[in-house]
Amino acid sequence: MQAPLVSASSQVRRYGHWIDGQPVATATHIQRVGPQSDDVVAEFSNGSDSDAARAIQSARRAFDEGPWPKLSGTERANVLNRWADLVLLNLDHLVQIEIAEAGKTIRVAKGDLEGTVALMRYAAALCHQLSGEAFTDFGSALQAMVIHEPVGVVAAIVPWNFPTIIFAQKVPFALAAGCTVVVKPSELTSGTAYELARLATQAGLPNGALNVVMGYGDPVGQHLVQSQDVDMVSFTGSTATGRRVLKGQEVNFKRVSLELGGKSAAIVFDDCDIEAAVEGVLFSIFMHSGQLCCAGSRLLVQNGIAPRFLEALIERAEQLKIGLLEDPSTDFGPVVSEVQLQSLKRFVARAKAQGATILSGGDTADSRSESATYVGASRTFLPTILDNVECSMEVFDEEAFGPILSVTRFATEDEAVRLANMSKYGLAGSVWTTNMRRAFDIAGKVRTGTMEINTSLEGQPQLPFGGFRTSGIGREKGKAGLEEFTEIKTVAFRLEARPPFFGAK
Numbered sequence: 001m002q003a004p005l006v007s008a009s010s011q012v013r014r015y016g017h018w019i020d021g022q023p024v025a026t027a028t029h030i031q032r033v034g035p036q037s038d039d040v041v042a043e044f045s046n047g048s049d050s051d052a053a054r055a056i057q058s059a060r061r062a063f064d065e066g067p068w069p070k071l072s073g074t075e076r077a078n079v080l081n082r083w084a085d086l087v088l089l090n091l092d093h094l095v096q097i098e099i100a101e102a103g104k105t106i107r108v109a110k111g112d113l114e115g116t117v118a119l120m121r122y123a124a125a126l127c128h129q130l131s132g133e134a135f136t137d138f139g140s141a142l143q144a145m146v147i148h149e150p151v152g153v154v155a156a157i158v159p160w161n162f163p164t165i166i167f168a169q170k171v172p173f174a175l176a177a178g179c180t181v182v183v184k185p186s187e188l189t190s191g192t193a194y195e196l197a198r199l200a201t202q203a204g205l206p207n208g209a210l211n212v213v214m215g216y217g218d219p220v221g222q223h224l225v226q227s228q229d230v231d232m233v234s235f236t237g238s239t240a241t242g243r244r245v246l247k248g249q250e251v252n253f254k255r256v257s258l259e260l261g262g263k264s265a266a267i268v269f270d271d272c273d274i275e276a277a278v279e280g281v282l283f284s285i286f287m288h289s290g291q292l293c294c295a296g297s298r299l300l301v302q303n304g305i306a307p308r309f310l311e312a313l314i315e316r317a318e319q320l321k322i323g324l325l326e327d328p329s330t331d332f333g334p335v336v337s338e339v340q341l342q343s344l345k346r347f348v349a350r351a352k353a354q355g356a357t358i359l360s361g362g363d364t365a366d367s368r369s370e371s372a373t374y375v376g377a378s379r380t381f382l383p384t385i386l387d388n389v390e391c392s393m394e395v396f397d398e399e400a401f402g403p404i405l406s407v408t409r410f411a412t413e414d415e416a417v418r419l420a421n422m423s424k425y426g427l428a429g430s431v432w433t434t435n436m437r438r439a440f441d442i443a444g445k446v447r448t449g450t451m452e453i454n455t456s457l458e459g460q461p462q463l464p465f466g467g468f469r470t471s472g473i474g475r476e477k478g479k480a481g482l483e484e485f486t487e488i489k490t491v492a493f494r495l496e497a498r499p500p501f502f503g504a505k
Contacts, residue, residue, distance in 0.1 A: 013042045013097070015190060017051055017214055018197040020058040021207030026051065030187050030215070035103030035334040036325055036376040042101060044190040047215025052182075052223035055211040059153045059180040060229050062208030069150050069178040073127035080124035080172055082203035084117045090199065091117075094164065097191040099325045102163060103334045103376075106326055108288050115459070116168040119477070122461035123172035126482045130177065141496045148486040150178030151255055152231030155224035157245075158193065159237045160186035160336055161291045161401075166259075167193055169465070169476040170234045171210065177485035182211045182230070184221050188336060190214045217241070228252055232485065235259070236293075239399075239425075239470045257474035257484050259293070259466055261399045262427030265420040266296040266456070267410075267442065269433040270305040276454060277432040278312045281405075284430065284456035286320065286383045289335050290403035293471075294428035296456055297400065298389075299407045300419050306409050310387065314360045317383040322365050323374055334379035335402055344381045344402040351395040356386040356406070397423050413438060420446045426468030430456050449475075 017024040029043040045051070063069055068076070087094065091113050098109035132147035156170040163185055174181050185193035190212075197212045213220055225233055225248040232255035235245050239260040249256060266281045284296030301309055320331040335341050341364070348362050361384030366377035374380070381402055389396050389406040396406060410416045420429060420442075428450040431442045436453075443451040449467040452458055459465065464478035474484050 012040050013191060015042065015194045015214065016045045017047060017055065018194050018210075018212040019051075019055045020211065021201045024051070024054075032101055032188060032190075034100050035336055035379055042097075042191050044187060044214045047213050047220040049219045049223050051215070052184075052213050052220045053227070055182045055213040056153065056155075056224070056227050056229050058208040058211050059182050062206060063150075063153055063180040066180070066206050066208060068175075068180060068206050068209045071178075073130065076176060076178070077124040077127035079200075079204045080120055080127065080176060083172075083200050083205065084120035084124070086199040086203055087113070087120065087196065088117050090195070094192055094195060097195070098164060098189075101189040101191055102160060103336055104288060104325065105330045105333050106328055107330075112162060112165045116164045119165070119168035119461050120172045122477075123176040123482070126173070126479060127176045129479065130482070130486070141498070142492065142494050144490060144492040147489050147491060148177070148483065149489050151485050151487050152179060153229060154179045154181045154232045154234055154485060155227075155230045156181055156183045157221055157224065157233065157235040157237065158183060158185045160188040161288065161293075163189040164192045164196070166236050167196060169481065170236075171196075173476070173481045174234070174485045175205070175209065177482055179232075179485050180209045182213060182224060184213055184215075184224055187214065187216050222248070225249075226252065230254060232257070234474075234476075234484070242472065257476070258472040259474075259476060260427075260470060260472040261425055262293045262295070262467065262471050263298055263397055263399055263423050263425045264294055264296050264428040264430075264448065265298040265300050265423070265446070266429070267416045267420060267431045267446075268299065268301045268305065268309060269416075269431070269435070269438070270302040271434050272305070272432040273434065273454070274305070274309060274312060278309065278316055280430065280432065280454070280456040281313060282316050285405045286317065286332060286403050287457065289333060289381065291336060291340075291401055293399075293401075294450070294457065294465075296428070296430060297405060298396065298420075298423075299405055300410050300416055301407060302416070303409050303411055306407075310359065310385070310407065314385060317360050317385060320383055322368075322377070322380055325376075332380065332383065332403075334376040335381055338379070340402065341379055341381060344400060344404065347395070347398075347400045347402070347404065348384060348386070351386050351389070351393060351404075351406070354393045354395070355388060355390065356393060356395060357388045359385040359387050359407075361385060361403070391419070391422055397425075399425070413442065417442060417445045420448075424469055425471045427466075427471035428452070430454075
């Protein structure tokens with residue numbers, strides 16, 4: 001197996017930017033204290049406006065003068081597949097970085113890296129599918145083509161919760177379309193972006209086609225959003241920050257793709273398979289400690305089944321094993337930072353003050369005697385279930401971004417749909433029932449980008465992902481995820497001279 005790019009045994013990993021196929025050191029760094037302990041696990045370059053500008057110019061040259069946009073689909077696919085091969089060879093090392101920086105359990109981190117490889121392979125396959133259309137029905141003198149061209153330089157802004165897999169939902173697809181990319185990872189989880197860029201260069205990606213510039217949203221992210229040399233911004237993060245990204249285009253009018261917040265509803269009917277529904281609801285809200293935009297954070301449960309369902313759900317939630325992230329048997333770990341932890345505590349306190357009832361959780365894991373000795377217990381917010389949540393409460397429609405499930409009862413199908421749509425978001429959702437007519441009817445009525453029937457979080461590379469309303473603009477993954485990074489051009493051509501329009505000479 002190939003040696004790791006940065007030794008996993010190093011106590012503190014130090015990263016610079018990756019620009020024009022080379023590491024770039026900076027004088028100042030951001031120290032990342034890991035979620036599981038007080039230890040510094042990495043230091044990331046603290047980028048400036050000039051660093052961002054240098055990365056953009058590298059991508060600009062690579063697009064305007066370099067070979068990448070001009071290569072055939074087969075040539076680009078070969079590079080992307082070699083890149084996927086190298087990620088697979090370095091998978092264990094990358095998993096350890098995800099554990100240290102993002103606070104993932106080893107099972108979640110490994111699944112993310114395997115998903116990253118699958119997305120790269122799928123994007124490579126799409127290199128052969130940038131087809132156009134020919135129109136030949138204008139008469140013998142005129143024909144036309146509609147073709148896809150790469151949009152140009154893409155700024156990909158990646159959040160902290162899924163730093164590899166969201167990277168892979170953007171970057172390989174942009175590269176497959178022939179674009180060049182500047183990635184701005186979160187200042188909390190920058191390690192894997194750097195290492196993925198190094199592996200891409202090793203796989204044969206031309207210098208400048210993929211750059212990584214680290215640092216804070218201001219100035220680095222802001223510079224990327226406002227630069228006139230960037231043709232498109234692909235952003236994943238909060239709805240509030242998404243609004244600022246849009247505002248940054250008041251002058252530039254560049255292409256923007258936004259994958260933002262969510263408050264997804266899991267609709268559970270009284271004819272469901274209770275065991276399957278409990279497991280699905282549990283997974284959709286408590287995976288990665290609830291730190292995912294498509295989390296099923298609203299449980300809408302039919303009155304007749306509510307007591308029995310909640311009893312089973314609480315029992316399973318309290319069985320989740322809290323422990324060392326490196327332990328394959330661990331189910332649940334710490335949240336990403338102290339800031340996030342305090343935010344969750346305040347969120348639950350406000351919900352309780354507004355009348356919600358805490359059925360389970362609501363505190364950190366060190367409040368449980370059996371978890372008190374775990375090194376990350378004070379940073380682990382317990383799986384929390386809040387009952388008696390009314391539509392008027394903050395917890396009903398505001399995204400907590402943590403392991404907090406709100407429970408609201410309903411009586412009829414119409415009420416379930418109405419409650420599901422009583423949200424400014426529209427990212428995902430699920431319906432649990434054995435009545436398939438009902439299931440598909442509700443899937444069509446709930447205004448959300450993804451709706452799943454008797455399952456949850458089935459993210460496959462072929463399936464587009466994105467939201468309605470304030471959950472975003474555009475789609476990632478699937479063929480739609482490739483076309484996001486293209487411009488459509490019409491080429492019309494005459495096969496014989498056109499008759500004079502203004503009359504004879």
